[in-house]
Amino acid sequence: MLLRSVLLPITATTRRDLVERLAQLILGLALYGIALGFMVRGGIGVAPWDVLALGVAGRSSLGYGTVTVLVSIVVLLLWIPLRQRVGLGTVLNALLVGPSADLTLLVLPAPSNVWIGAPMFVFGLVLLAFATGLYIAADFGPGPxxxxxxxxxxxxxxxxxxxxxxxxxxxxxxxxxxxxxxxVGTVLFAFGVGPLIGWFLPRITRLREERSRQLVAARAQ
Known part of the structure; x- marks a missing residue:
């Protein structure tokens, strides 16, 4: 009973639907971390939560990705008094985004000037909005x-x-x-991420719902 009151139930129309949504969730979270890496490397500012993560990382011996995971865990602890229910997507979000961002920063070189850095940030912002649409449409619970x-x-x-x-x-x-x-990137994120997610999310959701209907129809035949 306690677990049921804390955990969001996992539902799926078919087993294949569940597997495909899990793959979509993991891909979305991996791309989200990659997007963060591009935005950090852009060097023109980052989103508010990443300002915090990079600020903590700069004052400690911890890496950016590690701090991102730790911040997510602290945020999840704040869910307890709010009686929020945790989904599989919530937990994977907290654990996967940081390592994905760290891996991206490891292989992605810093740009030599702002004319390269700014497009890197914009690419990261668009990719982040797309990735957000993927993991939200997978419907395994909200991020921390x-x-x-x-x-x-x-x-x-x-x-x-x-x-x-x-x-x-x-x-x-x-x-x-x-x-x-x-x-500047902080301002771009503040005003740009909402409209971008608003463009990607309904389209990805419609595709996901159509795919679920196809799987149900194929199973009924």
């Missing part, structure tokens, strides 16, 4: 940060934009004070 936001919205009754602004504004301020990189 998204779950924190929705939990606070439910508990406080405040509007989503207010809660999101307060969370990311606080994270950005702490990260900046720790020495995390804030720049």
């Amino acid at each position: 940060r998204d779950g924190l936001m929705t939990g606070l919205v439910r508990v406080t009754g405040w509007r989503v934009w207010i809660v999101r602004t307060l969370i990311e504004g606080s994270v950005l301020l702490v990260g900046f004070l720790l020495g995390g990189p804030v720049g």
Whole structure:
């Protein structure tokens, strides 16, 4: 009973549907980490949570990816008083994105100038939005940060934009004070990620739903 109250159930129309959605989830999280690596290498600023992660990494002996994982775990601990339910996607998000980003930073060289770095950041931003659409459409539960936001919205009754602004504004301020990189890329992320996800997510969701219907129809024949 306790596990049922904490864990989101895993549902699927067919076994193949489950396998394909799992593959989509893992691919989306891997691409998300790769996107973060490109944005960090771009050198023109990063998203608020990454300002925090890089600020902590710069003040410690820990790598960026390791700090990203640790921050995700701390955020998940904040779910407990909010009584948020954890999905498989939530756990894999916390564990896979950081190592994927670290691996990308290991093999991706730093750009020689901003004319190379800026397109790298933009590519990373677009890839991140696509990756977000993939793992959300797989429907295995929200990421740690998204779950924190929705939990606070439910508990406080405040509007989503207010809660999101307060969370990311606080994270950005702490990260900046720790020495995390804030720049043009931070502004681009703030204004660009929402519309990009808004473009990718419904299209990926429709494709996923159509694929599920095809699998059900094929099984019924």
